[in-house]
Amino acid sequence: MKCLTHTVADAVGVCAYCGRGLCLDCLKEGSSKPLSCSPECAQALSRNEKALESILQQTIQSAKASAFYCYVCSALSGGAAVVAWFILPSPFLILFTAGCSVVLLLSGIWYGRTARKKSI
Secondary structure (H helix, E strand, O other): OEOOOOOOOEOOEEOOOOOOEEOHHHHHHOOOOOOOOOHHHHHHHHHHHHHHHHHHHHHHHHHHHHHHHHHHHHHHHHHHHHHHHHHOOOHHHHHHHHHHHHHHHHHHHHHHHHHHHHHO
């Protein structure tokens, strides 16, 4: 592969955005990482990086909201299990709501830990 700018020189790197070849002279001119062949490609790489960061932040917010939702539903299911214990003599209903409460609590913990890992 030949360099985009210096057509006689062999390429030793490629632009991270468009994939065009870059020689040693071009690499010395703009030694920024990741490699880019033009200011336009550098701007496009910057926009892509900002978009990925935005997606990551939205994912973290979604995981936090899911954890909160699971905690609230776990508390409601736990309360329903206690009420069922005193009011309804149905072992199935008591065990089902208590089981749902435990599963939702564990799900909330999992979502919360996932949100913390991604934010660090």
